[in-house]
Amino acid sequence: MTEVKARLERAVRGKEKILLHGDYDVDGITGVAIMVKTLERLGVTPATFLPERERHGYGVSEEAIHKAQRDGVKLIITVDCGITARDEIQLAREHGMDVIVIDHHRLPAEGLPDTHLILNPLQGDCPYPFKDLSAAGLAFKLSQALLGDEALEFLDLVALSTICDIAPLTGENRILVKNGLEILSKKKNLGLCALSDVAKIKTSKLDTGHVAFILGPRLNAAGRMSSPDTALQLLLTREPREAESLAKILDAENKARQQYEKDVTKEAVQKVERTVNFNRDRVLVVDGKGWHAGVIGIVASRLVEKFYRPAIVISTDEGTGRGSGRSIKGFHLFEALQASGSLLEEFGGHEQAAGLTIKEENISRFREKINSFAAERLAPEALKRHVEVDMELELRELTGTFLDQLELLEPYGIGNPRPVFRSGGLQLRSKARRLYGETYEIVLTDGPLNYQAHLNEKQMLLCAAAGAGSVFEAVYSVKTKQWNGLSTLLLNIKELKEQTGIP
Numbered sequence: 001m002t003e004v005k006a007r008l009e010r011a012v013r014g015k016e017k018i019l020l021h022g023d024y025d026v027d028g029i030t031g032v033a034i035m036v037k038t039l040e041r042l043g044v045t046p047a048t049f050l051p052e053r054e055r056h057g058y059g060v061s062e063e064a065i066h067k068a069q070r071d072g073v074k075l076i077i078t079v080d081c082g083i084t085a086r087d088e089i090q091l092a093r094e095h096g097m098d099v100i101v102i103d104h105h106r107l108p109a110e111g112l113p114d115t116h117l118i119l120n121p122l123q124g125d126c127p128y129p130f131k132d133l134s135a136a137g138l139a140f141k142l143s144q145a146l147l148g149d150e151a152l153e154f155l156d157l158v159a160l161s162t163i164c165d166i167a168p169l170t171g172e173n174r175i176l177v178k179n180g181l182e183i184l185s186k187k188k189n190l191g192l193c194a195l196s197d198v199a200k201i202k203t204s205k206l207d208t209g210h211v212a213f214i215l216g217p218r219l220n221a222a223g224r225m226s227s228p229d230t231a232l233q234l235l236l237t238r239e240p241r242e243a244e245s246l247a248k249i250l251d252a253e254n255k256a257r258q259q260y261e262k263d264v265t266k267e268a269v270q271k272v273e274r275t276v277n278f279n280r281d282r283v284l285v286v287d288g289k290g291w292h293a294g295v296i297g298i299v300a301s302r303l304v305e306k307f308y309r310p311a312i313v314i315s316t317d318e319g320t321g322r323g324s325g326r327s328i329k330g331f332h333l334f335e336a337l338q339a340s341g342s343l344l345e346e347f348g349g350h351e352q353a354a355g356l357t358i359k360e361e362n363i364s365r366f367r368e369k370i371n372s373f374a375a376e377r378l379a380p381e382a383l384k385r386h387v388e389v390d391m392e393l394e395l396r397e398l399t400g401t402f403l404d405q406l407e408l409l410e411p412y413g414i415g416n417p418r419p420v421f422r423s424g425g426l427q428l429r430s431k432a433r434r435l436y437g438e439t440y441e442i443v444l445t446d447g448p449l450n451y452q453a454h455l456n457e458k459q460m461l462l463c464a465a466a467g468a469g470s471v472f473e474a475v476y477s478v479k480t481k482q483w484n485g486l487s488t489l490l491l492n493i494k495e496l497k498e499q500t501g502i503p
């Protein structure tokens with residue numbers, strides 16, 4: 001950190017040309033935004049480069065380095081990428097540029113790039129105790145070193161990156177996100193404020209859900225379908241009118257992405273239903289021609305949700321397939337790919353998510369190979385959905401004090417999930433009412449009090465078949481809804497079972 005800070009201060013003093021090279025997802029974009037804002041406060045306006053997925057692929061771009069040299073850049077700062085970019089960083093150094101790497105990805109086995117200016121807490125000699133910061137979280141640390149407390153106002157961007165990059169909301173991340181959500185709720189950032197407006201977020205208290213499901217996808221949409229620069233510009237703008245028009249563009253791109261994603265998901269689901277032998281295959285491997293690389297990861301997640309088995313979705317183009325996979329608990333996807341490595345051109349990832357490149361002619365052999373690996377490693381019991389219950393309780397125990405204490409554990413998300421409870425003896429008071437999509441609402445009672453509960457279509461059908469007055473056991477999480485100054489309690493049903501034999 002000391003050396004990185006000193007090098008940046010030297011660049012600022014000497015008014016050197018600086019290029020910020022990010023990545024196309026929310027973490028890369030917010031990390032670059034934090035660095036731009038920091039450098040501007042120090043009196044320097046840096047150039048930025050964010051790769052377009054289809055055009056530039058992953059990681060540091062050689063093209064961007066050549067352009068930087070032509071433009072007289074003296075210092076390149078990579079954010080959310082760079083730790084594996086040995087060749088590209090070598091190239092930059094040969095052309096007389098220094099490179100600062102701000103990256104939180106795993107260190108490559110082949111060795112680090114040739115620069116001593118690396119911010120990555122996973123380095124063996126890094127004394128920083130917390131290892132799970134997002135890349136924008138690291139950029140924030142650097143900003144703090146340069147600006148002091150002034151950097152705290154960038155915490156809204158840190159919260160966005162931490163949630164969208166699925167970093168665990170434990171340790172320092174929880175504090176960063178908690179404070180970041182408060183700043184986000186105050187709508188200090190013009191662009192994010194405009195984005196909340198077009199997305200019709202009405203509440204004045206934004207939570208991890210708003211970021212993960214509403215703001216995040218809109219910021220990501222540009223990077224997936226076209227250029228991530230729109231999202232960066234939105235985070236940086238000081239013009240309300242520009243904020244509004246950029247937010248509209250992102251919202252429209254997100255709608256297009258959603259529709260496209262729906263179409264590809266439908267096609268993939270049909271392929272699975274037509275071609276997969278569920279008794280034999282435990283891992284789903286589906287391929288399709290020309291599916292956009294920006295959505296195959298999401299489609300794989302949808303398949304996992306629907307069929308509850310690991311899924312790999314491959315998009316083929318001129319003989320080459322690019323795939324993205326998502327797993328279920330108990331199946332190490334990266335190890336499974338390693339075991340099939342001879343059939344793959346490239347692969348990477350971790351336990352729950354991975355990516356790969358494969359020759360089209362090898363796809364069916366790969367499907368067989370990964371499934372014979374799964375036949376040994378993935379027990380049939382692991383293919384059953386399983387909700388972990390934190391506590392058995394009676395509904396009347398959900399008192400105001402209890403709920404206040406529950407709120408102290410927020411923000412919930414990856415690594416810090418919302419607590420899950422189980423209660424029995426709940427009587428169905430009402431018919432299910434459709435709220436939106438496949439979400440329904442019912443009223444349950446434990447005798448003295450009524451409770452609103454949200455459930456899915458399958459659970460609604462169970463209630464309809466049982467009829468009013470029947471008794472259920474429910475596994476659920478609780479949420480309080482603020483409405484007109486009143487707070488109401490809501491049960492989010494995860495599992496529902498009829499209890500027969502109870503009068």
Ligand SMILES: [Mn+2]
Binds near residue numbers: 104
């Ligand atoms: Mn990242």
